[in-house]
Amino acid sequence: MATIEQTNEVGAPASRGGSPGHDPHATATGVTNLKLGMWLFLASDCLFFGAFIATYLLYRGRDTVGVGPKELFDIPFTSATSFILLMSSLTMVLALAAIQRNDIRRLRIWLLATALLGATFIAGQVFEFTEFNREGLNLTTNLFGSSFFVTTGFHGAHVTAGIIWLMSLWGLASRGRLTQKDSERVEIAGLYWHFVDVVWIVIFTVVYLVPQPGPTGS
Amino acid sequence: MRLQRTRRAIHKRWWIPALATLALVLNACSTESGPKNHQNSLRPEGKYAKQIDNLFTPVLWVAVIVGVGVIGATIFMAIRFRRRPGVDVRPKQTHGSTPLEIGWTILPAVILLIVAVPTVSTIFDLDEKPKNPIEITVVGKQWWWQFDYPKTDSGKAVVTANEMHIPTGRDVLLTLEACDESLPNGQAQADGSTSPGCNVLHSFWVPALAGKRDVVPGRENQMKVHADEEGVFLGQCAEYCGLSHANMRFRVIAQSPSEYEAWLESQREGPAVDLAESDAEDLFAARFQCGNCHTVGDSGVSTYGPNLTHIASRATFASGYYELTRSKLIQWLMDAPSLVPMQSEDCRLGSPGTIEGAICVGMPSFTNNTPNGDTKKYPDMTRSEAETLADFLLSLK
């Protein structure tokens, strides 16, 4: 919904009596309302993922039943999808650079590329989930199953929302409704996208890479 | 002059309710006060509860003095500086004062520091493991307390309910558990066994003997109690644990060491009357299948419901809410949920946790809620049947 609020000019009078020379677009902090609002949302979301990751860490190695990370994780595969997601941050930067110099054709290409890379990541996650499920891990198997699926699942939901967001920007751009002066909209979407990437780096490190105290497999 | 007099008159009127309130507060809060209900934290009857009370009382006095000071100041200022009609007071505009701010930052900090020192030392004191204690395991179940006395050199284990016996003058170390083999819904393990099922949170509280300690499933909390004199002390679950939380009471019976030993020895014995030899056998075992949740043959096993092997030796039943009388027991046998609300609809004739789709916590009614209307399979209890069962149970000294 952050694509929408474009209201830092709320109530700006057509002619501001009393303070000529005062820029009606200026804010007290110098950051636009939209961007400040987005930063606050992301700060809030940090604690959202923080709480999930903390739960995962607390429950590491507590299981006595079911399959665990040692049997399931395919680090090369997940590294590849993580790399793909990381690359999408790069294309996101390029998309923003494109709209800032009013290059709408490149903007569309890079937006689409970002969304596609994100979708590839999600596809990888879906594959991973089904694979784990086939090997006997589901939400109810053990604490690892519960905390792994819910933590990464909510991250996946964030990425999916981001893809929808990027695609709607792409749709607007395709119909010529996104021009240079709307670059902030892309920038806000980019903030969100980079944030989701960074969260994945943390999840990938903490959940996949940090050595697991092994549960007894069966 | 006139103005001053009115002001003084108002002061006088103000002090009457203020003093009355103060007297009330002090009377209510001073040590050794309040009802002698054996559940009063202000009338401690054991050394640990007394230690808590000795810490609480002086801090309470500090709080009362500060509170009376602040509230008195508020009332005083409201009267002293109030605007009078026709008098245009133009007060001096004070914006702040650094020395004052520093002063009233440091003052409460110092008071709290003085409070913190004995607080922390008492925390560590109370946490210290007692030497050579009696050990009892307390199991919190919905909605009653089970007390397990472990096997010792001198005899076998004892499981009892609602009434915990302890010797006077000796530390008792309680291990608080909410997971127990007798509870349903344990997790299947890799080696084919099943982990103990777990109940919800409870909190073990005997105000006259100790502060409360939560019973946390999956953890083994410990606490110590100590009774100075013989007596009966009331306790109650203090953590919300569902429907009948309010009824989850118990009592601690402190006896002289010799009486305590005698009690424990009597509990270790087999039942006073053998079920097989009583006329209640068919009712208990087959017709109403009481054995799904209870036992009357072995005082050493933990069952889903209270162990009834020595039920007649207890003064209370029904999670300690009712005195054990024949009439109450008959009422209970026929329709327990009417005495203590329980979630036991549709759970007659089934082991706990095994009935498909049934929500089953507590003792069912044997006169209401017959499942499926199948009266042959799920018979209703007649009064004479209940009397037979009650007489049998009351013979289990």
Add this chain to the structure above:
Amino acid sequence: MTTVTGALTTARRPFILRRPMKTTGVSSWFTTIDHKKIGIMYGSAALIFFLVGGLEALLIRLQLAGPNGTVVSAAQYNELFTMHGTTMVFLVGMPMAVGIGNYFIPIMIGARDVAFPRLNAFGFYVVCAGAIFLYSSWIPGINGVPNGGWFGYTPLSDTPMTAGFLPGHGPDFWTIGIIMLGIGSTTSAINFIVTILNMRAPGMTLMRMPVFVWMMLVVAFLTVFAMPIITVALIMVFFDRSYGTLFFQPAAGGDPLLYQHLFWLFGHPEVYILILPGMGIVSEILPVFSRKPLFGYAVVVFSGIAIGFLGWGVWAHHMFATGLGPVAISAFAVSTMLIAVPTGVKIFNWLSTVWRGSVQLTTAMLFSLGFIAMFTIGGLSGVLHSVVPADTQQTDTYFVVAHFHYVLFGGLMLAVFGGMYYWLPKVFGRMLNERLGKLNFWTMLIGFNLTFFPMHFVGLYGMPRRTYRYDSGLGWDVWNLVETIGAFIIAMSTLIFLTNVIVSIKLKRGAVAGNDPWDGRTLEWTTSSPPPEYNFADIPEVEARDAFWHDKYTEDDEGRLVPLPSGGADAGGGGGQQHHIHMPSPSFYPLVMAAGLIPLGYAAVYRSFVWLGIGALTLLYGLYAWAIEPATEPEPESAPARTPEPAV
């Protein structure tokens, strides 16, 4: 006017309803994005739920009036105390503060609106959706009134229904409902922060802001950081209960204490989310009716911030009986004592504000002084809880019930009532009756103390909380009866307040307020009562703290107050210049989007794809339309420019 880029005319926006343009009339309330109207709606909703929660409290008190009460059943009692707590915290305390903040923050900082007007409306409707969803559980046949307590401790609340710990859908409605309310609070908190940081009038530096605005800023930050934590905990509870995850299932190794840590990591900041607005309100009222500036403004502000920070380090004092070990417990005991210091500092500063002032004992002032006295009692009993061994006797007893009612009712609600008497004249242009007001105050104070002071005693005498009955012969009977009588006096007092509002405002019997009925100090008193839609014809230029006071008064050499000749007072007047003030346009979509949440809630509880479809379509349509329509509809070229009347 190209305020919004890419703006489309209605015709070019597919599937979009015609933009509502009316700003008056009943229908305009559903589409309004005016922060003042939204503030009024928040306040009204909070007041309605105060009555609902109060009714629940009366039933609880009736049940406990004597031993072995039979007014309600055990199951109903458990539902009542769960809903009473949930209602008072999430549907009264928070929306009330947000309502007052919504109305007055922009005016107090000299802004025309909040930063995100539509998001503001959305936040309100989400709170409404959450409230409707929660209370819909009482519809017969739904069998799902929350019954696990407002704290929803696990494993009672997260264990699947079939285990029978809690029957019905209660915890499901509770978790989903609170998650919704959390979304609403978070949006409004983000809105407040951006508004306060970005939209202050020229010269309104942070250290010139009214203390109320400061406290709301701290509250908003606390909300932004606390809400996601409870959301996660509730998601895990919901998944445990509905999808069989094992987060808090001890048999599988899950830790019920983790839930308590997460809950109180949210729950303790939540306490300050509730009480800091009250402190802010009182900090506005005391100076006005003492004719003195707030003593130690900077210290009051910084102690508020300090409380906000320290509030994150004390959560485990709600868990002293859970067996955390002596080291952790000692640390939390000390941090809890520490937080009493900034609180005490505030009380001393308030008293110094009144000291040697010219105290006008209006109803608003009486409530504020009552706040100081009652909050002090609540604070001191809080200090008693930091004495851990004593707390193990007091926690989960009526002593704690007394403590937090002294903080939240004696603190927050007395301040809110004071704030109503102080600010409603600005909101509706009519004064409330002072005679009824004083009756309101004294009955409230007496009823409140009769209800809650004896709870200290019965708690210490051994009466646990959340018990639907108690046996006779324990010495609790008399005090419980007194408490019930007190509760009915509070109810009577509330009726007096409602009568006052209806008679004075609705029936227009109250005196016309005028711009500045109290000789106020801050910007809201420079504009008309009620303020125009755009708040100020001219954005005020602020040169000092208490900006309006400096237009009216100065100090002589001894520091005594001296009135300035009149004429300097019309700071916001604007001298009759004609302005064209274009405000953001009303919108349907905040309401539409929020309405989509209710079916989504049912979809989660009942795992129904029909509800999911209805909810998702409504939500997505609202989102789409919201994204397509501009914040401000361009005005037709021919429209006559609105000419505001001078504000003064």
